[in-house]
Amino acid sequence: MVKVGVLGATGMVGQRFIQLLDNHPDFEVTALAASSRSAGKRYEDATTWYLDSEMPESVKDIVVCETNPDDMDNDVDIVFSSLPTEFAAKVEKEFAQDYVVASNASAHRMKKNIPLVIPEVNPEYLDMIDAQQKENGWDGFIVTNPNCSTIALTLTLKPIVD
Numbered sequence: 001m002v003k004v005g006v007l008g009a010t011g012m013v014g015q016r017f018i019q020l021l022d023n024h025p026d027f028e029v030t031a032l033a034a035s036s037r038s039a040g041k042r043y044e045d046a047t048t049w050y051l052d053s054e055m056p057e058s059v060k061d062i063v064v065c066e067t068n069p070d071d072m073d074n075d076v077d078i079v080f081s082s083l084p085t086e087f088a089a090k091v092e093k094e095f096a097q098d099y100v101v102a103s104n105a106s107a108h109r110m111k112k113n114i115p116l117v118i119p120e121v122n123p124e125y126l127d128m129i130d131a132q133q134k135e136n137g138w139d140g141f142i143v144t145n146p147n148c149s150t151i152a153l154t155l156t157l158k159p160i161v162d
């Protein structure tokens, strides 16, 4: 299983990540991070759950950690980031030194050598990851996605462009 950390785990998008990863055949959520307001609390106690499905049992007892790589001390392979943009700008680069960072925030969209990817449309953009790692001296890397309205629009335009 790929071990997953979620940054911004208590927020709206973080909750959606947790919902989508519940019972996933390939991914297991092992670490949850948020602000110092939430850190140190059980996820269930730290979070006002907004989604229509129940909070997954598997995350309720995870203790929320601070959002920095040193606090995410259990073995995590990839972090999904749903941090506020201004905070993501700094923190995602710190995580990318060691982790794969897949970000829903806008902070690193349109930056040199950071793929802005819709897998069904431009998966070849992932080829720039090698250059990103070399340029920054990172073992990990950052991949971003566009905002939600752009993703939907682009998916429908792609077959027409082709």
Ligand SMILES: NC(=O)c1ccc[n+]([C@@H]2O[C@H](COP(=O)([O-])OP(=O)(O)OC[C@H]3O[C@@H](n4cnc5c(N)ncnc54)[C@H](OP(=O)(O)O)[C@@H]3O)[C@@H](O)[C@H]2O)c1
Pocket: 007, 008, 009, 010, 011, 012, 013, 014, 033, 034, 035, 036, 037, 038, 039, 067, 082, 083, 084, 085, 087, 104, 105, 106, 145, 146, 147, 148, 149
């Ligand atoms: N790509 C897309 O399709 C898409 C769609 C929607 C949103 N987004 C982006 O996703 C991000 C999150 O949006 P949201 O609606 O989920 O926001 P939200 O509900 O306000 O959640 C923010 C999350 O970030 C944490 N946080 C806030 N300040 C922090 C800090 N200083 N240090 C560490 N953690 C902090 C919060 O933790 P606490 O609960 O502890 O405060 C919470 O977990 C934004 O950047 C937004 O633009 C992307």
